[in-house]
Amino acid sequence: MPSIAVIGAGPVGLEAARQAIEQGWSVTVFEQGEIADSVRRWGYVKLFSPWRLNVTPGGTTAVDFAVPLEECESGDEFVLGYLEPLARWVSARADLLTQTQVGSVSRGDWLKADRIGKRSDQPFRLLVETAGREAIHTADVVLDCSGVFRTPTAAGAGGIRCPGELANADLIEYGVPAREKFESIAQKKRILVLGSGYSAATMVVGLSLLFKNQTGEILWSTRSRRPDGPLASIPNDSLSARDQLTSKANQLVSDPASPVHWRPETVVDSMERDGDSLRVNLRNLETENVQGIVVDHVLACTGFRPDRELTRELQIHECYATEGPIKLAAELIGQAGGDCTQVTTSGAGVLVNPEGNYFILGSKSYGRSSRFLLQNGYAQVSAVIDLLASRISGADVDVQGDSACVR
Ligand SMILES: Cc1cc2nc3c(=O)[nH]c(=O)nc-3n(C[C@H](O)[C@H](O)[C@H](O)COP(=O)(O)OP(=O)(O)OC[C@H]3O[C@@H](n4cnc5c(N)ncnc54)[C@H](O)[C@@H]3O)c2cc1C
Known part of the structure; x- marks a missing residue:
C-alpha cells in the first residue's frame, strides 16, 4: 500500500486525499494554515462558477451534501458548506495536519542532478515545520496541491x-x-x-x-x-x-x-x-x-506564480513561460482564449514528469495561467488516482518504480 503525501488542504488537496483514502492508501495531508486557507482569505467574494461545478459526486456523497444546483456561493459558504465537512471526513480517516508547512522536498538522498530519470527506488523526503519544530516525513507519492496564492506577482x-x-x-x-x-x-x-x-x-x-x-x-x-x-x-x-x-x-x-x-x-x-x-x-x-x-x-491584482522552492531539488520539467509542468503547459498554451470553461486537458499523461510519482495538481499545475477552474483540478485528481491504482493493481507494479511512469 503506497503512502501518499498531499501538500495543501485546499479544495483540490482535500479531493485528492478523499480519493486516495477511498483506494485504501495511507494518506497524510499537510496544510500550512487552516483548511482551505486561500479560499477563506477571499471568502467574502462570490464564486462565478455555480455550486455544481465546485464539488464532486464522490465528495458530496461522502459528506452527504445536497448541491444547490445553479446557485453561486461565496468563498465562505463554500468552506462552511462543503470544504470543512470534507476535511472532517478526511481527518477521520487519515492524518490531516494543519499549521504544518512543507518547506521543500527531495527524492530520498538523491541530489537534483543524480540518476536522471532513474531515482524512484527511494521515497520522497519532505521537510515539514509545525510551530517552529522541523521534521522529515517520507512518502512514496506526493500530490502537490499547494496552489499559487502565497506567491503573488510583483506590481512593477x-x-x-x-x-x-x-x-x-x-x-x-x-x-x-x-x-x-x-x-x-x-x-x-x-x-x-x-x-x-x-x-x-x-x-x-x-x-x-x-x-x-x-x-x-x-x-x-x-x-x-x-x-x-x-x-x-x-x-x-x-x-x-x-x-x-x-x-x-x-x-x-x-x-x-x-x-x-x-x-x-x-x-x-x-x-x-x-x-x-x-x-x-x-x-x-x-x-x-x-x-x-x-x-x-x-x-x-497582477497574478500569481507557483512556489518553485518546494520542488527545487526534484527533476520537474517546467515550462519556461508559465512555470507549470511542461506537458500540461504545452496543452494549455495551445488552447489560447479567455474562457476557462472551454479548457480541456488529456488526463494523467500531461501530469507525469521526470520525477516519477510527484504530481503537481490544481491551480499550481496551471503555473502563471489564471484559467484554472476547480472542475479541471478535480478531473486531474481522478486521472492521477486512476493511474496510481492501475500501477498498483496491474501486474503488481512497484509504485515507486520509474518503469511504472506513464511517458
Ligand atoms: C476571488 C477569487 C474567486 C475565484 N472564483 C473561482 C470560481 O468561481 N470558480 C473556480 O473554479 N475557481 C475560482 N477561483 C480560483 C480558486 O481559488 C481556485 O480554483 C481554488 O482555490 C484552487 O484550489 P487549489 O486547491 O488548487 O489551491 P488553493 O485553494 O490555493 O489551496 C492550496 C492550499 O495549499 C496550502 N499550502 C500552500 N503551500 C503550502 C505548503 N508549502 N505546505 C503546506 N500547505 C501549503 C495553502 O495554504 C492552501 O490551503 C477563484 C479565485 C479567487 C482568488
Whole structure:
C-alpha cells in the first residue's frame, strides 16, 4: 500500500486525499494554515462558477451534501458548506495536519542532478515545520496541491518589483485582500487597482459600491486597451455571474458619474512615499509618458506564480513561460482564449514528469495561467488516482518504480 503525501488542504488537496483514502492508501495531508486557507482569505467574494461545478459526486456523497444546483456561493459558504465537512471526513480517516508547512522536498538522498530519470527506488523526503519544530516525513507519492496564492506577482512593470515597491509594502495589497483589510482600504480616498483579470474587476466593483457616498477615486491601471473596457467579454458566457461582473466593471469605466477612472496601457515604473500616501509613477506603454499619481493604497491584482522552492531539488520539467509542468503547459498554451470553461486537458499523461510519482495538481499545475477552474483540478485528481491504482493493481507494479511512469 503506497503512502501518499498531499501538500495543501485546499479544495483540490482535500479531493485528492478523499480519493486516495477511498483506494485504501495511507494518506497524510499537510496544510500550512487552516483548511482551505486561500479560499477563506477571499471568502467574502462570490464564486462565478455555480455550486455544481465546485464539488464532486464522490465528495458530496461522502459528506452527504445536497448541491444547490445553479446557485453561486461565496468563498465562505463554500468552506462552511462543503470544504470543512470534507476535511472532517478526511481527518477521520487519515492524518490531516494543519499549521504544518512543507518547506521543500527531495527524492530520498538523491541530489537534483543524480540518476536522471532513474531515482524512484527511494521515497520522497519532505521537510515539514509545525510551530517552529522541523521534521522529515517520507512518502512514496506526493500530490502537490499547494496552489499559487502565497506567491503573488510583483506590481512593477515586467513582473519584477519596481523601485520603491518593497519599501512601501505596507501600502500595497497583493491579490484579493481579506475582508477586514478590504474594508479598511475602501475607507481611503484614492486607491490604485492594477490588473485586468477577474480579481481586479471584483475589487473595482466592490470598492465602487463602498464608495457610494464618498468623494474618493478608484484608478484602474491595465496593460491592455480594449474598445469595450478593461475586461474582455466572452460571447454567450456560460457563467452568468462572470458575465455580470465583466459588464459591471466595464460599465463603471464608461460612466462619468462613477468614481472609477481607467488608465489603459499603463505599467508601474516606480513608487515613492509622499507623506502618508504613495506617489506611483505610471508609464504609458504607447506614448512612454510617465505620470505621477498620488494614492493612499495599491491593490495589485497582477497574478500569481507557483512556489518553485518546494520542488527545487526534484527533476520537474517546467515550462519556461508559465512555470507549470511542461506537458500540461504545452496543452494549455495551445488552447489560447479567455474562457476557462472551454479548457480541456488529456488526463494523467500531461501530469507525469521526470520525477516519477510527484504530481503537481490544481491551480499550481496551471503555473502563471489564471484559467484554472476547480472542475479541471478535480478531473486531474481522478486521472492521477486512476493511474496510481492501475500501477498498483496491474501486474503488481512497484509504485515507486520509474518503469511504472506513464511517458
Ligand atoms: C476571488 C477569487 C474567486 C475565484 N472564483 C473561482 C470560481 O468561481 N470558480 C473556480 O473554479 N475557481 C475560482 N477561483 C480560483 C480558486 O481559488 C481556485 O480554483 C481554488 O482555490 C484552487 O484550489 P487549489 O486547491 O488548487 O489551491 P488553493 O485553494 O490555493 O489551496 C492550496 C492550499 O495549499 C496550502 N499550502 C500552500 N503551500 C503550502 C505548503 N508549502 N505546505 C503546506 N500547505 C501549503 C495553502 O495554504 C492552501 O490551503 C477563484 C479565485 C479567487 C482568488
